Amino acid sequence: MMRQTVRDIGEFGLIRELRSVLPEKAVWNERLRAGIGDDTAVFIPVVDESLLVTTDALVEGIHFRLDWTDWRSLGHKALAVNLSDIAAMGGTPKLATVTLGLKGSEAVDDLRKLYRGMGALAAKHGVVIAGGDIVRSPETMSIDITLIGNTRLHGRWLPRTTAKPGDLICVTGTLGASAAGLQLLTLHRDDPRRNAKTADHLIAAHLRPEPRVAAGRLLLQHQAHAAMDLSDGLFGDLPKILAGSGVAAHLDAPKIPVAAAVRALFPEEWFDFATRGGEDYELLFTIAPATEPGLREELARIDVTMTVIGETVSWQPGEPLMTMTDLAGREVEVPSGAFDHF
């Protein structure tokens, strides 16, 4: 069979193909009145909701490499990073629009896989793909998703600027698996670490992160003070909460949760992966100490662990934002640093 490309079937042919591979519940629901194929989607709001709007793009060569990811995983991840932003607000994702920037030489079948991955994750979270735009982009493929979600708790959501001194600083899950997975992808196929039993699991953490949507809603119900999702690494993201809230943090390095597989395969790098690696898409949040037991129990019910990794303290201009008891037990100052692609 001939390999059919985007150039062969054109924009409108491709739209039909992509729509046809989406699960029906990812194309249409009772709140959508116009969707894929219309220039504009129509969405009926419900009473007493606040709308959350976020947008995140993945660019070839910067955020993904087609020799490292399969297409289905790429579709999953493009939506997952947006779901994670809604999760960090304590919201429920509802509706996505997708802009594909394509070279034209892409195989239609690969793009079907992309949409299957996106559609499966959308259906799982009750999100409709309501349309988008397909444009030619001569050198660089990209996927830009805008995701609309809501919260219905009397207009409340999880901000990142209202941490208070004396809060516990917590994370869901474990950190560093995504960076370890990315590192594994850079290794030669014959490298023994690449063929370790745990390697596939770590690579999956990088290629197909699972956004913490249900956990985010529990954080909101339990009145977490501040939250965000970990996309730029703990030492890159925590300062955004701290600076926004006017507090400092003291972290306890030995408490930072890191999977045993990450430590075993990367005995030198695991702490850097966990604190500066990024793309874990776990939730980072602060809570009043009294909140801890109840929240921990509720999170356990949906199989999400939480770990207290430090606490916030009052801050004065000129003081460091982050200090830490390091792995050797020394008190150190932590330079903040978010990864910047430019």
Place this chain on the structure above:
Amino acid sequence: MMRQTVRDIGEFGLIRELRSVLPEKAVWNERLRAGIGDDTAVFIPVVDESLLVTTDALVEGIHFRLDWTDWRSLGHKALAVNLSDIAAMGGTPKLATVTLGLKGSEAVDDLRKLYRGMGALAAKHGVVIAGGDIVRSPETMSIDITLIGNTRLHGRWLPRTTAKPGDLICVTGTLGASAAGLQLLTLHRDDPRRNAKTADHLIAAHLRPEPRVAAGRLLLQHQAHAAMDLSDGLFGDLPKILAGSGVAAHLDAPKIPVAAAVRALFPEEWFDFATRGGEDYELLFTIAPATEPGLREELARIDVTMTVIGETVSWQPGEPLMTMTDLAGREVEVPSGAFDHF
């Protein structure tokens, strides 16, 4: 002074710069609770609205050339093409998110101009720029905007699939000016047409289209049967209404409104510019004949002309979608053809 680039100040520095050049009313309004600088915008819906969501991207080398457009016009146009989609639904634009794909070598000052152009048009239409994403895109600059609007007329909006046989087919304004402006940009600077008194006006029509937002609302109030905005040219876009509605069209070529300047500068090409040129961002719509006088009067009050260019007729499978009395008075069949970038 050093020419400062995106690479010099990074993503977060750039976000601060761009926010600072937006008019205050394009950054914040009473419905927005979190905006630029937060990962996710929070927007409070009002009772009895339907939300409209659209997204349109402009890609360097495909939709614009930096040697043909100034940066301020580019910012205007990137938002205008999205406003036009909301206008075609009869909606009111409310909130935009902007994803910039940047090479890193762009001058910060140029991007400030981009945001000034976008911000001025946003403020004019009551739109807030609520955030977005800035990503590195190694070879190709792009601007992808998602725009949310609403309609409050009992959940009604202007669809494109409900034209009825016997409707009048109408357009706002004149057609072909944008294609003429684009053609002028391709001419050598010494070409006399490029220096004609009317050239700047035509080039402006291409670089800074004015979306017909107020006109779209009037079409909805006057119960136009079907509407869309003209982005792909009359002969490319009208078939979308026809095929969606199951009707055919008979057009009257001499009635298609074309500015005198377009005819004068392009005596050979003007009809093609008007029918296949695209990017006029006028509204194409169908109405019951009885609607015409009242709608024409209301549009005139906001200085928008409307022209009847044909009518819809019933259609049977196998019959042509479009026929036309051409400029020589002959009855001809019109092949439909939307421009496809692939």
